[in-house]
Amino acid sequence: xxxxxxKPASTDSVIDRTNLEASGLAYRFTWQRLRESFIQMLLxxxxxxxxxxxxxxxxxxxxxxxxGIPPEKAFFQEISLSQFFLETRWAPQYSPxxxxxxxxxxxxxxxxxxxxxxxxxxxxxxxxxxxEYASPRVRSIAKPIxxxxxxxxxxxxxxxxxRIVTPYVIRPILKPAEFFGVEWLWSIPVDGFNALSGGIxxxxxxxxxxxxxxxxxxxxxxxxLREAGYALGSTKFDVCVRVVIPSALSGIIAAFLLAISRAVxxxxxxxxAAGQKPTLTxxxxxxxxxxxxxxxxxxxxxxxxxxxxxxxxxxxxxxxxLTTLTMNLISQLVLARxxxxxx
Amino acid sequence: xxxxxxxxxFAQATTMPQPLQPPVAGQTHSSTSTATVSDHKQQKLKIETxxxxxxxxxxxxxxxxxxxxxxxxxxxxxxxxxxGKSTYLRALNRMNDIIEGTRHTGDVLxxxxxxxxxxxxxxxxxxxxxxxxxxxxxxxxxxxxxxAYGMRIAGIRNRSFVQETVERCLQQAALWNxxxxxxxxxxxxxxxxxxxRLCIARALATNPEVLLMDEPASALDPASTARIEDLIIELKxxxxxxxxxxxMQQAARISExxxxxxxxxxxxxxxxxxxxxxxxxxxxxxYITGRFG
Numbered sequence: 001x002x003x004x005x006x007k008p009a010s011t012d013s014v015i016d017r018t019n020l021e022a023s024g025l026a027y028r029f030t031w032q033r034l035r036e037s038f039i040q041m042l043l044x045x046x047x048x049x050x051x052x053x054x055x056x057x058x059x060x061x062x063x064x065x066x067x068g069i070p071p072e073k074a075f076f077q078e079i080s081l082s083q084f085f086l087e088t089r090w091a092p093q094y095s096p097x098x099x100x101x102x103x104x105x106x107x108x109x110x111x112x113x114x115x116x117x118x119x120x121x122x123x124x125x126x127x128x129x130x131x132e133y134a135s136p137r138v139r140s141i142a143k144p145i146x147x148x149x150x151x152x153x154x155x156x157x158x159x160x161x162x163r164i165v166t167p168y169v170i171r172p173i174l175k176p177a178e179f180f181g182v183e184w185l186w187s188i189p190v191d192g193f194n195a196l197s198g199g200i201x202x203x204x205x206x207x208x209x210x211x212x213x214x215x216x217x218x219x220x221x222x223x224x225l226r227e228a229g230y231a232l233g234s235t236k237f238d239v240c241v242r243v244v245i246p247s248a249l250s251g252i253i254a255a256f257l258l259a260i261s262r263a264v265x266x267x268x269x270x271x272x273a274a275g276q277k278p279t280l281t282x283x284x285x286x287x288x289x290x291x292x293x294x295x296x297x298x299x300x301x302x303x304x305x306x307x308x309x310x311x312x313x314x315x316x317x318x319x320x321x322l323t324t325l326t327m328n329l330i331s332q333l334v335l336a337r338x339x340x341x342x343x
Numbered sequence: 344x345x346x347x348x349x350x351x352x353f354a355q356a357t358t359m360p361q362p363l364q365p366p367v368a369g370q371t372h373s374s375t376s377t378a379t380v381s382d383h384k385q386q387k388l389k390i391e392t393x394x395x396x397x398x399x400x401x402x403x404x405x406x407x408x409x410x411x412x413x414x415x416x417x418x419x420x421x422x423x424x425x426x427g428k429s430t431y432l433r434a435l436n437r438m439n440d441i442i443e444g445t446r447h448t449g450d451v452l453x454x455x456x457x458x459x460x461x462x463x464x465x466x467x468x469x470x471x472x473x474x475x476x477x478x479x480x481x482x483x484x485x486x487x488x489x490x491a492y493g494m495r496i497a498g499i500r501n502r503s504f505v506q507e508t509v510e511r512c513l514q515q516a517a518l519w520n521x522x523x524x525x526x527x528x529x530x531x532x533x534x535x536x537x538x539x540r541l542c543i544a545r546a547l548a549t550n551p552e553v554l555l556m557d558e559p560a561s562a563l564d565p566a567s568t569a570r571i572e573d574l575i576i577e578l579k580x581x582x583x584x585x586x587x588x589x590x591m592q593q594a595a596r597i598s599e600x601x602x603x604x605x606x607x608x609x610x611x612x613x614x615x616x617x618x619x620x621x622x623x624x625x626x627x628x629x630y631i632t633g634r635f636g
Binding site: 231249 | 436438441443466467469470473474476478480482483484492493495496497542545546549
């Protein structure tokens with residue numbers, strides 16, 4: 001019986017290789033197909049543009065700073081690496097000029113640290129408030145206002161730091177003796193331009209970035225996880241700190257690193273508020289110059305093209321680029337690590 | 344005092360007692376007081392709702408629910424989707440408070456105390472009335488820290504106590520043997536069934552009196568489901584369990600009492616055996632036999 005039943009299955013159907021057109025499965029040109037490939041090409045070009053720009057920037061920085069296109073000599077062909085990394089003064093106007101990068105790195109570092117101390121916790125806590133505590137009504141008003149803060153031009157922040165933060169916030173606290181005209185109070189010297197005011201305004205500037213990104217990831221934490229927290233007798237604060245924030249940690253760290261990258265690269269605000277005097281110091285009350293401020297300084301001044309001072313800006317820009325690149329790589333590593341642990 | 348509803352006892356976990364009268368009454372059956380009691384073991388009442396209505400904004404989700412839930416027993420809530428059984432369950436530890444615009448009328452009593460009274464501490468309430476959800480919800484922490492969570496937020500610092508409790512709860516949840524060598528590993532690495540047992544262990548660690556379970560096994564494979572069911576039968580020795588389930592075989596296997604909800608109303612409630620084999624209401628019969636829902 002079973003043999004009879006299997007018989008039809010054992011006869012294979014013959015493969016027909018001659019009748020493709022009649023089958024209706026043959027490839028045919030249509031305008032729709034052309035449009036599809038056109039769109040694909042367009043999307044590819046858009047992606048390519050940003051990649052090419054990055055490569056072009058790297059090429060310009062490296063050629064001007066390291067290789068040089070003959071007959072022009074590059075910065076590092078005239079200034080030794082040992083001077084660049086071992087000298088502690090940045091003094092292009094001296095003769096001979098001295099190019100030690102550390103004062104500029106130090107200035108950038110100082111601004112970044114102050115901005116991070118001010119901006120990261122504030123931004124995160126604002127995000128926690130918006131995501132967990134605020135009523136929908138409050139959120140609908142507060143979030144656009146906060147994001148408006150991100151749209152304020154950085155020059156305005158710079159003047160805000162110089163004209164408001166330094167004289168009306170920092171001075172009254174550190175030099176109350178002078179400010180209130182009372183002699184027996186303490187008086188700590190504060191420069192008119194200082195890293196603290198620059199760091200504070202950059203900190204304010206990155207709050208919207210941190211807040212907006214963090215809020216998105218906090219709100220993306222599934223409601224079931226919050227409910228599980230509440231069901232165990234958590235208060236709202238317990239749920240925020242022990243459940244929601246740890247769950248959203250990778251996203252929060254990404255937001256932090258993005259904000260820090262912004263602080264490192266911030267230019268106008270620090271040029272105006274923190275000053276343009278390269279100083280190797282960790283004192284936030286003294287005038288400093290960041291790497292970005294130096295680049296602005298050279299570009300906006302009357303430095304002739306082709307001089308060593310002009311070329312030095314490419315070297316500084318290269319260091320800046322490598323710094324942010326390193327930070328981005330670190331953030332990638334951190335994210336990969338947390339993904340491993342939590343998912 | 345309304346602690347003692349007339350009903351049969353059911354001390355054994357696996358055998359059904361002979362029903363005399365359901366301990367609870369639907370809206371049309373308020374005749375429990377006329378029941379005769381002949382069993383030596385009387386069941387204490389744990390939770391009771393009286394004339395409870397529940398609203399999401401202007402939408403009424405529950406209508407006049409009168410239900411009594413006995414202590415140290417499993418009460419199953421069944422009914423078609425959207426019938427209000429989950430809403431009812433979540434009202435018992437005020438989980439609905441989290442959702443904007445919810446309100447209720449009527450009384451929800453835990454040990455005769457109205458849990459919606461003005462001075463009730465919701466956090467303390469939820470420690471007494473724990474909950475396990477449909478979707479397993481391990482926190483992104485280690486296995487150990489997941490179970491220790493309740494003690495951490497309670498501020499318990501005693502390390503040996505925390506360790507003992509974690510071990511005891513994992514053992515109660517039948518998970519200890521599988522995870523004892525990797526307590527420090529992330530809970531996210533566990534399988535779905537293990538995660539759900541972890542959530543049960545975590546709920547047990549706050550030492551609750553009542554466990555509310557919202558379809559705890561619906562996302563699990565049959566083997567994991569069977570383990571969870573065994574676990575529930577084990578746990579009812581010490582805990583009052585209210586379980587929402589779509590799986591009627593499951594309700595039949597693990598519960599003493601079953602309440603059938605439909606369209607926000609409590610249609611029928613009774614001993615599981617009775618409700619499944621001799622339902623009083625036509626609606627119940629239709630649902631159980633699969634004619635709708």
